[in-house]
Amino acid sequence: MRHRGAIIGLFAWAAAAQGAEVVFDTPSDDRWHYPYNFSPGVRATASCFGSTGDPEYTTFNDRDGIFLIAWRPDASFCGGLPPGAYDIRAVRVTLTGVACATCPTPDWIVDLTPDPWFNMDYPITDADPGQPVELFGVGFGPEYTSSTWNERSVYVGGDDAGFSGRDPFPFVFDNQGIRVHVEDNVKDQFTPTPWAVGVPLGYSPGNQTTPFPVHFDVDLSLSTERVRAYFQQQLSAGRIFLAVTSLTVTSKQAATGYPSFFTKEGIGLHPLARAPRLVLTLAASGNPDGDADRDKRDWGALADCLAGPDETPLEGGVLTAGECLCVFDFDEDEDVDLQDAAEFAVSMGPL
Ligand SMILES: [Ca+2]
Ligand SMILES: [Ca+2]
Ligand SMILES: [Ca+2]
Ligand SMILES: [Ca+2]
Structure with a gap:
């Protein structure tokens, strides 16, 4: 069970992680x-x-x-x-x-x-x-x-x-x-x-x-x-x-x-x-390097994708825009923004 603490009240997490x-x-x-x-x-x-x-x-x-x-x-x-x-x-x-x-x-x-x-x-x-x-x-x-x-x-x-x-x-x-x-x-x-x-x-x-x-x-x-x-x-x-x-x-x-x-x-x-x-049906893994954790390396890839709400994820990092969505769009609203970053943050650690 993940502990999302106070963050959970801010966003529509219930829709997350069912997979697209x-x-x-x-x-x-x-x-x-x-x-x-x-x-x-x-x-x-x-x-x-x-x-x-x-x-x-x-x-x-x-x-x-x-x-x-x-x-x-x-x-x-x-x-x-x-x-x-x-x-x-x-x-x-x-x-x-x-x-x-x-x-x-x-x-x-x-x-x-x-x-x-x-x-x-x-x-x-x-x-x-x-x-x-x-x-x-x-x-x-x-x-x-x-x-x-x-x-x-x-x-x-x-x-x-x-x-x-x-x-x-x-x-x-x-x-x-x-x-x-x-x-x-x-x-x-x-x-x-x-x-x-x-x-x-x-x-x-x-x-x-x-x-x-x-x-x-x-x-x-x-x-x-x-x-x-x-x-x-x-x-x-x-x-x-x-x-x-x-x-x-x-x-x-x-x-x-x-x-x-x-x-x-x-x-x-x-x-x-x-x-x-x-x-x-694919859910965001938060794990673009495919190893057994969500760690700072994965976080770096996410940071390169961040483009703000409802924006197409940025190219230029290690991932394409499509890959950003595939791996980091936790709430499945077709962007990678701070909501996704918050979800990633609370789920960091071993998989
Ligand atoms: Ca055929
Ligand atoms: Ca039979
Ligand atoms: Ca990883
Ligand atoms: Ca999103």
């Missing part, structure tokens, strides 16, 4: 990560399904249809600071489910709870109908790195010619912080905890003629806060990667029965088609 929403409404890269996607990166939709419902498909990845998405912070945002400079309070991804008057009506079954791996092994014995749409982090290697991969990159993963892990691959952290592939979690006999499960809004299976949103609210506390740290690191590195997958049981030629989403190239196919959206 930063919206990324168009990915830099979005791609259906599937062996038979012959137009990688430019395809208008991406679907998510598994391959474990058919014993013939032993060389395919269990999570066969994967939607890979990445967003880049633009110049107006404070990307590129040290990871610890970002106080991330919430992360929401919204995908738009494909539906239209003329295409096959989506009829995948909504299941909001992960199914144990042994229920999804052949023959399927899933007690609750449907399989959840799950969101995970994205790891790279051995072919690609987070710098070299883009939405047009050549597919790496299992197909009818042979088995291999995906690259990029969806992952969860283990207890040591190692990134563990989840695309073959049935073969590997474990049940990963997704970072988020997709919750569709206004979706009526088998009777849906308009696109609909599917929200994924990330549990940042998972793996002892390593999931939150992942987002901090990706903001710092300049591209935020996520994978949406499912073990949805389907047959080879099925036209529906599994979730399918618009990519950014799908905008225009329907008036309600939307690109994958990422919304970060």
Whole structure:
């Protein structure tokens, strides 16, 4: 508990530190990560399904249809600071489910709870109908790195010619912080905890003629806060990667029965088609150097930002105006002024 003493009566502190929403409404890269996607990166939709419902498909990845998405912070945002400079309070991804008057009506079954791996092994014995749409982090290697991969990159993963892990691959952290592939979690006999499960809004299976949103609210506390740290690191590195997958049981030629989403190239196919959206809720960290404290060094950076109430923060210090707002606008009124400085002063010390 911070002690704000007499200062608290002067300002509207109650509004502070909830965090401001930063919206990324168009990915830099979005791609259906599937062996038979012959137009990688430019395809208008991406679907998510598994391959474990058919014993013939032993060389395919269990999570066969994967939607890979990445967003880049633009110049107006404070990307590129040290990871610890970002106080991330919430992360929401919204995908738009494909539906239209003329295409096959989506009829995948909504299941909001992960199914144990042994229920999804052949023959399927899933007690609750449907399989959840799950969101995970994205790891790279051995072919690609987070710098070299883009939405047009050549597919790496299992197909009818042979088995291999995906690259990029969806992952969860283990207890040591190692990134563990989840695309073959049935073969590997474990049940990963997704970072988020997709919750569709206004979706009526088998009777849906308009696109609909599917929200994924990330549990940042998972793996002892390593999931939150992942987002901090990706903001710092300049591209935020996520994978949406499912073990949805389907047959080879099925036209529906599994979730399918618009990519950014799908905008225009329907008036309600939307690109994958990422919304970060960021609070002022007061810690531009990203270490474990708010100290005099951070104070020096704040002093360089100070421009007075309702003014754009000053350039010329160690931070740009956008970075000043990102790190020091405690009361979220789009300036860095003495109110913010007072908030910083009462919160100095170890984080
Ligand atoms: Ca794309
Ligand atoms: Ca189920
Ligand atoms: Ca610091
Ligand atoms: Ca302010």
